[in-house]
Amino acid sequence: MSDLLRNVLAATVFALLGIVIFVLTFVIVDRVTPYSLWKEIVEEKNTALALLLGAASIGICIIIASAVH
Numbered sequence: 836m837s838d839l840l841r842n843v844l845a846a847t848v849f850a851l852l853g854i855v856i857f858v859l860t861f862v863i864v865d866r867v868t869p870y871s872l873w874k875e876i877v878e879e880k881n882t883a884l885a886l887l888l889g890a891a892s893i894g895i896c897i898i899i900a901s902a903v904h
Contacts, residue, residue, distance in 0.1 A: 860899075
């Protein structure tokens, strides 16, 4: 197997692993909060919660990327 193919395969596996970990983390955060995040952001137009959740998502992604790398 060539180095290029092995590197592409490894990058794909690590990317998928990172995405799965992020989705699981997001589901846990959604379950821990006392209200529905989707309802608050989409239906109630809670911009502050959307910004907070976006910043938390970026932070979680940075941690996952560092751990996977």
